Amino acid sequence: MKKYIITSAFVLFAAALQAQDTYTNYTMTSTADVIGSARYVGMGGAMGALGADISAMSNNPASLGLFRKNDISITMGGVIQDAKPYEADNRGHYSFDQVGFVAAFPNMDRTSFINFGVNFQKKADYGHSIFVQNNSLNGLSQAAQLKGLYDFGKTFLGNENFRYSLPYQANNAYIYDVEVAGENGYHQIKSNGYNFNRHSFGNNYALDFSFAGSIKDRVYLGMTLGIDFLRYENSQRYVEFRDGSMGEVEDYDLLSNKYITGKGLNLKFGALVRPIEENPLRLGFAFETPTWYTLTQKDSHYSIASKWNYDGYDEVNDIYQYSYNGDGIYTNYDSPDDNFLDFNLHSPWKIRFSAASTVDTYLAWDIEYEYALYNNATVGYPREYHNNTASLGMTKDPGMTALTKDCINGIHNIRAGIEFKPLPEFAVRLGYNFWSKPMKDQARLDQTVNSKSLDFALGTDYTNLGATNMLTFGLGYRYQAFYADFAYKFRHQKGDFYAFDDSFQRQGGAGYNQFVYNGQSLRGEEVDLSRHTITFTLGFKF
Numbered sequence: 001m002k003k004y005i006i007t008s009a010f011v012l013f014a015a016a017l018q019a020q021d022t023y024t025n026y027t028m029t030s031t032a033d034v035i036g037s038a039r040y041v042g043m044g045g046a047m048g049a050l051g052a053d054i055s056a057m058s059n060n061p062a063s064l065g066l067f068r069k070n071d072i073s074i075t076m077g078g079v080i081q082d083a084k085p086y087e088a089d090n091r092g093h094y095s096f097d098q099v100g101f102v103a104a105f106p107n108m109d110r111t112s113f114i115n116f117g118v119n120f121q122k123k124a125d126y127g128h129s130i131f132v133q134n135n136s137l138n139g140l141s142q143a144a145q146l147k148g149l150y151d152f153g154k155t156f157l158g159n160e161n162f163r164y165s166l167p168y169q170a171n172n173a174y175i176y177d178v179e180v181a182g183e184n185g186y187h188q189i190k191s192n193g194y195n196f197n198r199h200s201f202g203n204n205y206a207l208d209f210s211f212a213g214s215i216k217d218r219v220y221l222g223m224t225l226g227i228d229f230l231r232y233e234n235s236q237r238y239v240e241f242r243d244g245s246m247g248e249v250e251d252y253d254l255l256s257n258k259y260i261t262g263k264g265l266n267l268k269f270g271a272l273v274r275p276i277e278e279n280p281l282r283l284g285f286a287f288e289t290p291t292w293y294t295l296t297q298k299d300s301h302y303s304i305a306s307k308w309n310y311d312g313y314d315e316v317n318d319i320y321q322y323s324y325n326g327d328g329i330y331t332n333y334d335s336p337d338d339n340f341l342d343f344n345l346h347s348p349w350k351i352r353f354s355a356a357s358t359v360d361t362y363l364a365w366d367i368e369y370e371y372a373l374y375n376n377a378t379v380g381y382p383r384e385y386h387n388n389t390a391s392l393g394m395t396k397d398p399g400m401t402a403l404t405k406d407c408i409n410g411i412h413n414i415r416a417g418i419e420f421k422p423l424p425e426f427a428v429r430l431g432y433n434f435w436s437k438p439m440k441d442q443a444r445l446d447q448t449v450n451s452k453s454l455d456f457a458l459g460t461d462y463t464n465l466g467a468t469n470m471l472t473f474g475l476g477y478r479y480q481a482f483y484a485d486f487a488y489k490f491r492h493q494k495g496d497f498y499a500f501d502d503s504f505q506r507q508g509g510a511g512y513n514q515f516v517y518n519g520q521s522l523r524g525e526e527v528d529l530s531r532h533t534i535t536f537t538l539g540f541k542f
Contacts, residue, residue, distance in 0.1 A: 038485035042474015043417030044431020049356035060270035061222030064212035073539035082530035085129035139517025141191035148504025198236035228264035262295030284354035344394035399451035429474035496524025
């Protein structure tokens with residue numbers, strides 16, 4: 001049972017593609033954050049019924065109808081992550097959050113308005129670094145998962161894209177089966193631990209065109225057309241430490257980069273009503289269609305390296321010979337020319353209810369509820385192209401769509417905010433925002449589903465995220481037509497990180513005698529995604 005080891009390092013020359021999956025899709029489409037004007041952030045994003053803020057129309061377009069003057073504003077700030085980043089990664093970064101204007105047009109007696117708004121606002125900030133270590137693998141190994149996926153794919157899938165997959169290329173690179181000089185049979189592989197780090201960056205911005213009108217200051221109706229501009233990038237590295245029967249450590253090192261860009265289109269419809277004429281209470285309702293994204297993943301690179309050196313074939317003794325390069329020098333082989341994958345992603349439907357009121361001119365409050373059907377998000381591939389541009393219409397990927405239903409929950413969001421004005425020109429704001437846990441219990445990235453995108457996947461890691469809690473604080477000052485607002489936000493979220501799926505190795509089967517472990521399951525490693533944000537807005541009403 002001999003294999004010819006072709007280079008001084010186990011090299012993986014894979015197709016340069018790390019395709020999207022359920023977990024990546026959720027990361028890109030999740031809006032479990034509060035980003036916008038500093039007043040909006042300071043109120044915890046609870047302004048859909050209170051209205052008269054340019055960022056509120058991202059939740060309920062009818063809130064635009066409460067403007068009584070023209071308004072122009074710009075917002076920027078900074079983000080600092082809670083967890084210590086990996087090596088040279090920055091803990092903080094600058095954030096440009098919003099710029100827009102509102103034009104208000106009253107009728108002759110000013111009892112009704114028709115308002116227009118254009119706002120360019122960040123929906124998601126992907127900037128974050130994580131570093132994870134697990135020194136207690138107890139023999140569990142990413143290579144064992146790849147071996148299982150290779151056996152499964154070769155037997156059950158058999159499609160032409162499988163040859164591009166990570167398991168297929170890892171097999172070609174001989175990271176599964178290693179023969180040792182002087183030994184009869186496979187080298188017994190026992191993994192002790194891994195290091196993983198990832199740096200993600202990019203944003204999702206929305207350009208919203210909104211229209212709203214009011215009827216005798218009692219009923220408000222609005223609509224928003226949103227165009228999203230998405231850019232998501234990450235670079236990551238996985239190093240596994242493997243202790244063999246020779247008493248030495250085998251290190252293999254996987255590096256990859258992911259780059260996804262594209263555009264999306266969505267619609268929002270909203271209504272507000274004051275049910276009691278002499279009472280400032282307002283009730284709101286809004287719903288948002290899916291965002292229909294056309295996305296391209298490209299410019300990804302991949303390499304794998306080992307510290308083992310192949311020393312040639314000994315014909316006299318009929319054995320392969322290789323040695324351990326103990327000085328820590330890696331031999332790397334990068335993937336060949338860049339490749340790309342066009343795919344379509346439809347984010348979930350969302351429905352929102354809100355209530356708000358004021359007390360004279362010194363107090364205002366707002367409370368809201370949203371339900372987002374993230375478990376119904378769909379993935380597919382363009383049906384056709386026009387002038388080399390992918391169409392919005394798609395052929396659904398049933399495997400990935402089913403995996404989304406298996407892994408992702410429908411998500412509940414509750415937000416509340418209060419604004420107090422001790423002086424007419426000065427405001428103090430507090431807000432709270434809660435998003436329920438997005439991932440189901442025992443969710444895992446099952447790479448055995450029959451999905452075109454997983455044929456190109458060059459990663460095995462996934463993170464089961466917990467609930468998100470946000471606390472916000474804000475200050476506002478107004479001088480004649482000018483206003484300046486400040487907000488601080490603490491966003492708290494943690495998750496359980498898994499570098500690979502251990503189910504193949506735990507279940508055993510043919511070819512697994514070379515992977516030794518003590519019967520324990522892979523534990524999730526806690527990662528902290530918490531961050532602090534400061535936001536400033538300058539505006540002018542006229």
